[in-house]
Amino acid sequence: MKADALRGHLDPLILAVVEHEPLHGYAIMEALQTRSGGELDLPTGTLYPALRRLERAGYLQSEWSTVSGRKRRTYQLTRAGGQALAGERSEWRTFSAVIEGVLRPGTSG
Amino acid sequence: MKADALRGHLDPLILAVVEHEPLHGYAIMEALQTRSGGELDLPTGTLYPALRRLERAGYLQSEWSTVSGRKRRTYQLTRAGGQALAGERSEWRTFSAVIEGVLRPGTSG
């Protein structure tokens, strides 16, 4: 999968994995990998800045903790983040319908 | 629909609309608008550079003509462009499956 394809679609993915339970960065990385069947392997230089961005936007809220000697920053979805996620899901449906409508062969249109 | 969402997905759309018949830039714009149900309204500053790029990549081939006093540059899909389109369609399926797999609610993964 091309790297650029993700552009503009990363945010909802991150919000979705922390929807049901707060997770720290590394765990988010693993969750995305698992849920995508191994397709998604985000470099740290992509994930961590994205998390900061989402927190600045008010969609995530973070808290430091130490687990077995390692520092973790755990991210939790805020109310605004939940609304954003809902909006993103809706936008995704529109977007994918548009792409599929155009990509589908057939001169009808 | 967010503007950035299109990033990295524009090429297959353009290739798809010229798949069955050569079209000039303006007609491609209209075709995309029609096929997307009005969702896609590409600014010329997006479309024309994209067409040049796709031609440089060898996926499109252009030819000038004059129709009722107006100059047109008509783009045609090349063999390489057809292969690229096939690849892009396949990548789209992968990509959309990934997004939907992650976006779909459910703590199972």
Added chain:
DNA sequence: ACGCTACATGTAGCGTCTCTACTTATACGC
């Protein structure tokens, strides 16, 4: 003790691509 892998977080700078805004030019109806 030493090296390796997994865990864990982060920054700096690059490159690419879409967008906004602007430019040029013809045809046609009023």
Added chain:
DNA sequence: GCGTATAAGTAGAGACGCTACATGTAGCGT
């Protein structure tokens, strides 16, 4: 003449994912 549709293009800005680099702990094998 003026406005709108048709037709093609460039310049510059902004956003964001990527590569590469930097830092540090825990645990395992030898």
